[in-house]
Amino acid sequence: MQDVTGLSFMRLIAERGEPDLFFTEFFRVHANSKLSPEILSSITENPTKSPVFAQIIGENIDDINRTVSELMCYPIAGVDLNMGCPAPRVYKKNVGGGLLKDPKKINQILHAMRSRIDGNLTVKMRIGFEDDNNFEEILNVILANKVNLLSLHVRTVKGGYNTPPQYDFVEKAVQYLGDECPVLANGSIETARDAILLRERFDSLGVMIGRAAIRNPWIFRQIREIEDGQAPFIPRRADLHTYCLQLYDVLSRPSIEERKMVSRMKKFLNYIGLAIHDDGVFLGEMRRAVTKSELFAIFDRHLSGEVFAERPLDQKPLKLDRKIKPPEQGYCHV
Numbered sequence: 001m002q003d004v005t006g007l008s009f010m011r012l013i014a015e016r017g018e019p020d021l022f023f024t025e026f027f028r029v030h031a032n033s034k035l036s037p038e039i040l041s042s043i044t045e046n047p048t049k050s051p052v053f054a055q056i057i058g059e060n061i062d063d064i065n066r067t068v069s070e071l072m073c074y075p076i077a078g079v080d081l082n083m084g085c086p087a088p089r090v091y092k093k094n095v096g097g098g099l100l101k102d103p104k105k106i107n108q109i110l111h112a113m114r115s116r117i118d119g120n121l122t123v124k125m126r127i128g129f130e131d132d133n134n135f136e137e138i139l140n141v142i143l144a145n146k147v148n149l150l151s152l153h154v155r156t157v158k159g160g161y162n163t164p165p166q167y168d169f170v171e172k173a174v175q176y177l178g179d180e181c182p183v184l185a186n187g188s189i190e191t192a193r194d195a196i197l198l199r200e201r202f203d204s205l206g207v208m209i210g211r212a213a214i215r216n217p218w219i220f221r222q223i224r225e226i227e228d229g230q231a232p233f234i235p236r237r238a239d240l241h242t243y244c245l246q247l248y249d250v251l252s253r254p255s256i257e258e259r260k261m262v263s264r265m266k267k268f269l270n271y272i273g274l275a276i277h278d279d280g281v282f283l284g285e286m287r288r289a290v291t292k293s294e295l296f297a298i299f300d301r302h303l304s305g306e307v308f309a310e311r312p313l314d315q316k317p318l319k320l321d322r323k324i325k326p327p328e329q330g331y332c333h334v
């Protein structure tokens with residue numbers, strides 16, 4: 001996830017039980033684009049044992065060819081095409097989710113990518129742009145270009161992040177693509193049990209988890225424990241406290257001034273705060289914090305001490321009332 005799941009975040013996930021696969025933040029592809037060193041570091045310094053797929057976002061075939069050739073020099077598990085980003089200034093350029101309006105263009109892009117990639121070519125997409133009219137045609141394009149894995153976010157681009165997830169489309173994709181192209185189900189998987197139920201119900205190869213992994217970085221460990229018939233680890237607020245402090249630490253750079261660091265932390269805390277079921281008090285206080293000491297005092301108040309430290313975290317995210325705004329979920333600064 002852009003601005004979130006970089007190398008620093010991978011380090012923390014690795015300590016808590018990593019997923020089987022990682023996808024990088026997207027590499028922008030345009031006439032003057034260069035591979036971002038920051039994103040590359042999550043490939044070259046991967047601190048986990050799990051493979052990393054490099055995600056790209058773009059539409060110009062020459063630029064995609066150049067970028068794919070550059071990426072092939074790095075130890076990646078494959079190259080993933082982003083066809084899901086819902087930010088208007090992105091889809092208006094016909095990249096990200098905008099590509100879903102044009103299956104012929106998708107075919108050209110995947111054809112070009114396929115001819116340069118010996119290993120895995122993968123796709124991340126939504127079920128359509130504003131409806132699912134192109135869904136089958138795009139699945140055909142995926143089959144024709146021998147795509148190796150599809151991650152399917154079960155909303156349309158216009159559906160954003162919080163409309164009801166349409167999981168039936170996982171079943172449709174699994175049936176349509178068969179063994180040729182396995183499917184990862186994605187969209188509002190909130191708990192480890194959700195992940196297991198969903199995979200079993202629709203027979204997908206697995207699941208892709210986004211926001212819940214920021215709130216609960218133990219979720220991959222929990223999934224494995226449940227699958228092994230064990231009781232899953234239930235983190236306490238004290239564990240969340242340690243996670244928040246470590247996060248500040250791994251994100252810090254001497255060149256980043258304190259206010260900017262606090263803002264950077266808030267990108268994560270907007271999701272982490274949903275693990276604290278207190279009517280949004282933590283979220284409200286955290287959003288007003290300006291300095292590191294203010295932020296750390298808020299952690300102390302809500303996550304430590306006799307009252308709170310041992311309190312188990314609720315596995316579902318807090319449902320926010322209208323007074324507290326949900327996290328901004330626009331990403332894709334292309």
Ligand SMILES: Cc1cc2nc3c(=O)[nH]c(=O)nc-3n(C[C@H](O)[C@H](O)[C@H](O)COP(=O)(O)O)c2cc1C
Pocket residue numbers: 001002003004024025026055082084124153161186187188189208209210211212329330331332
């Ligand atoms: C902050 C943020 C950044 C994201 N960045 C990317 C990205 O770079 N590439 C991508 O394919 N999807 C990205 N997504 C979408 C997620 O991968 C995922 O499809 C979506 O959030 C739904 O899954 P979830 O409910 O498990 O979060 C991002 C989502 C969020 C909230």
